[in-house]
Each structure stands twice: as C-alpha cells, then as structure tokens.
Amino acid sequence: MDFELPEDLVALQDMARRWATEHIAPNARQWDRDADIPRPLVAQLAELGFLGIFIPPEYDGCGFGDLAATVIMEEIARRCGATALMLDAHNALCCAHLLLAANEEQKRKYLPKLAKGELLGAWALSEPGCGSDAAALKTTAVLDGDCWVLNGSKHWITNGHYAGVYVVTATTTPEGGAKGISAFIVERDTPGLIIGKKEDKLGMRGSDTVGLTFDAMRIPKENLCGQLHHGFADAMRVLERGRITISAMSVGLARGALEESLAYAKQRTAFGKPIFEHQSIQFMLADMAVDVDAARLLTRKAAILSDAGQECRLHVSIAKLFASEMATRAGMNAIQIHGGNGYTKEFPVERYMRDAKLCEIGEGSSQIQRIIIARHLLAE
Numbered sequence: 001m002d003f004e005l006p007e008d009l010v011a012l013q014d015m016a017r018r019w020a021t022e023h024i025a026p027n028a029r030q031w032d033r034d035a036d037i038p039r040p041l042v043a044q045l046a047e048l049g050f051l052g053i054f055i056p057p058e059y060d061g062c063g064f065g066d067l068a069a070t071v072i073m074e075e076i077a078r079r080c081g082a083t084a085l086m087l088d089a090h091n092a093l094c095c096a097h098l099l100l101a102a103n104e105e106q107k108r109k110y111l112p113k114l115a116k117g118e119l120l121g122a123w124a125l126s127e128p129g130c131g132s133d134a135a136a137l138k139t140t141a142v143l144d145g146d147c148w149v150l151n152g153s154k155h156w157i158t159n160g161h162y163a164g165v166y167v168v169t170a171t172t173t174p175e176g177g178a179k180g181i182s183a184f185i186v187e188r189d190t191p192g193l194i195i196g197k198k199e200d201k202l203g204m205r206g207s208d209t210v211g212l213t214f215d216a217m218r219i220p221k222e223n224l225c226g227q228l229h230h231g232f233a234d235a236m237r238v239l240e241r242g243r244i245t246i247s248a249m250s251v252g253l254a255r256g257a258l259e260e261s262l263a264y265a266k267q268r269t270a271f272g273k274p275i276f277e278h279q280s281i282q283f284m285l286a287d288m289a290v291d292v293d294a295a296r297l298l299t300r301k302a303a304i305l306s307d308a309g310q311e312c313r314l315h316v317s318i319a320k321l322f323a324s325e326m327a328t329r330a331g332m333n334a335i336q337i338h339g340g341n342g343y344t345k346e347f348p349v350e351r352y353m354r355d356a357k358l359c360e361i362g363e364g365s366s367q368i369q370r371i372i373i374a375r376h377l378l379a380e
Contacts, residue, residue, distance in 0.1 A: 003297070009071050016075035019048065028080035031206035032351055035198065037083060039162070045087065046117025050076075053091045054099060054241075059111035066241065066303035070248035074296070077252025078259075081355030082206030084249045085362075089158035089207075090114070092242040093363075094121025097167045097183065101226030101234045106185060110165055119164030124154040124186075124212055125235055131156075132368050134169075135178035135232055139214060141170035146221045148184060150192070150214040156362075161198055161208035164188045168214075169231045176229060183231035185223045192217030203354030240313060242363045243320040244306060247299040250323035250359045251292060257327075257334035257352045258288040264338055264347070275337070284337055288330050295323035314376045320359075321369035327356035 005013065023044065031037050045051055053069050055061020062068075069091065077084035095114055098107060098121075113119040130136045139152025150170055160166070166186045173180030186193060196211035226234050262285060265276035275281045298319040305312035331353025335342035342349050360366045 005067075005071065009068055012068060013071045013075060015048075016050075016072050017078075020075050020079040024076065024079040024083055028083075028206070029345065029348065029351070031080065031082060033205075033345075035200070035205040036208070037086060037206040041083070042086075042120060042162075043117050045083075046115070049115075050087055051090060051117050051120075052095070052111075052115025053087075054095055055111050055115045059107060059115060061111065061115040065307035066244050067300060067307055069245050070251075070299055070303050073245050073248035074252035074255065077249040077355075078256045080206065081249065081253050081352070081358075082204045084252060085204050085207040085355075085358070086120075086159055088242065088245045088249060089123060090121045092245040093123035093238060094159075094163075094165070094167050096241050097123060097225065097234060097238045098185075100237060101183060101230070102185070105222075106225065110185065114165070120159050120162050122157050122159040122163035122166045123238070124157050124160070124166050124168040126154060126156045128153060128155045128211070132365055134235065135181065137169060137171060137181065139168070139170040140174065141172050141182060141184060143172075143221065144218075147218040148221060148223065150184065150186075150217045150219065152214050154212040154214075156199075157210055157212055158207055158362075160195060160210035160212055166212070167225060168212075169235055172229060172231075178232040180229055181232040181235075182228050183225040183234060184219060185225050186217070186219055190217055190219060202357065203351070204358050205354075239363055240316050241306065243316045243369075244299065244303050246359055246363050247295065247302065247316075247319040247323040250320075250327035250356060251296045251299055253352045253356045253359070254288065254292050254295065254323075254327040254330035257330040257349055257356075258285070258292055260347065260349050260352075261285060261288065261334045261337040264341075268339075281337060284333050288333055291326040291330060295319070295326050298322055314373060317364075317369040317372040320364065321366055321373070324356070324359035325366060327359055328353065331356045 049062040052061030053064045056063040114121050127137050141148045141150050168184050168186050172182040192215045194213040199209040265281050268275050302315040302319045334349035341347050
C-alpha cells in the first residue's frame, strides 16, 4: 500500500498550492467581506483546468479522477473555502450529474462551455421544506406537448446567482416518491426562472447562494437529463462524489487553521517564552495535526476506491463525517490558540471556522452520514 501521491499529482499539488498562495490568499479576506468572488477569478480557474476537473478531454476538460480532485480542493480551501465551494458545486455536482446522466448531445452542448468557464454550473436539489429528506421535494415538472413545465422553488443553490446552467430535480410522478423524480437541464435565460437574492451567510460568504423559483417555466422536452423518474437515484450517486470533494475541502480548511496556529504560536510570547513552548498549546497543535492527517487519509481512501470503480458509499460517508467535524474543531482550536486576536478578522482563523461549519451541513449533514454508516453496520 503506497501512501504517497504519484508524481503527476505531486506536480498538480505544487501548481495548485503556488497559484492559490499567490492569487487567492491575498484576497480571501476581502472576498469574505464583500460576500462575492470577482468574476475574473472564474476565468483564471478555467485556464488552470479547475472548471473541468472531471470533464474528459474530448469535451475540453482535464479528465481527472477523484484523487486529483481532492488534491486541488485541499489546496484551494487552504486559502479560501468559498472558492473551493464554488468549484465543488460546479464540478462535483453540476458537471458530475451531466457526466453521469446526460445524453451525448447534451454533453457536447454544455460540458465544453462549463470546462472553459463560459458557463458556471449549479445544481438544484434542496427546497425550502426539503433538505435532508430530498425525496420529499415539491417542485413539479409536467409534460405539455414538446415542453416540460416546471413549477416550484429551490433553496440553498450554490453558484445560483451567477450560474449559466442548472441541473434541477423535480417530481414527474407525484405519487412515485423517490421513484417519481427526474432531472432537467435549465439555462439561465429561460423565461419563468426567477433567481432570488444572495443569502447573507455565516461563512463561505464569497460563494453565492440563492433560492430559485420556477413560475410556469417551460423547457424543451429534450432537456430531460437522464432517464425519466431516475433523477433521485442519479442525484444520490452525484452526492457521493460531492462528499469526497467536500471532505477534501474540510481537510484544506483544517490544515489552514493548523498552519496559521503553528506560525502564530512560534512568534507570540507569554510568560517569557513563545506560547508554542507551553504544553497546553502543544497538545492542541498535536491534536489538530493528528486530525488533519487522519481526515486526509480517509478522504484519499474514498477517492481511490471511487476512481477504481469500487463500492465506496460507506467510506465516503466516514470521510465526510470525520473530516467536516474535524475542520470545525480545528477552527475552534485555532481561535483559542490565537486568543483575542483569533476573535478578530485581522487573522484568517475565524474565517476558517465559519467556513468549516458548512461542511457539516452541506451535501448530507453529519446526522445523515451517521445514518448511512449505521445502516451499513446493521446490514453486515
């Protein structure tokens, strides 16, 4: 068993780390304050290939697997969780759903534009009254001649404010429950699509999050994405990939909290010596280091299994649960190590803590992950 990254991914890691340090780190605090990531950054990410992580080269993407994605996501999140979240929703949700379920014509129409940054992708599953219970969605899609007519609303849509294309789930057979849900491709300028205001969030503030309303919105019949009534099953498979990338995002945030805390502990003095020399601080740093390494190994194990085409649902849930809760814990410890300074926005650790909390909620809450893990244990 080899625990080291292959040479090509080490090179990818170095490139992502240098770029994030140069282009993201100096600006992340301002983006958090402004609650907005400048659009030119999206074009730069596209030039790096980071908007086409999973998209095959025949559609102008990089064709990377999940392990490569974890490398990229960790390095970006180390500097800015909001930028990593934008990439996650675009790559691991929207693009991943198209890769999984779209037909060839749809792939050729949308994937090259998504890979090149001509379109930003969003994925619309959650609703105001439907979060963890995703099968209970109320948005409807009714076939009327050559068009599907969608009515309803979605909530917590990452990239929703700027997206050019959305993958939207809706009920096509109301009495069918999970087996009556289908997915659709919706373009931004579709009449009847109403984009709500940006949410004023605790963390991940640079990443835009909005609600969507569909008011008798008509889309072409051919915009059905995947098989009719198979949208929920496809969405659950998409979420598995998303949980790998959000685990890597958690590792990046926690690593940032650790590295900032270590640097601070070396230069901050108390009782006549650097606080790093105090055992209480050493223990906190040691716990953070153990957690980060363990979360990274769990995340990469899930990614490697996924890339190999092996069953990995359990491993994905374990990685997501541990990494997300670990990241919040690391953020809290980092603030404690920084003392009063950690409670101000002059230091990035408070932002890491705020950003990390979302990782415990999005793409399947910690409670949902525990249910998945427990059910697997019971099934054994």
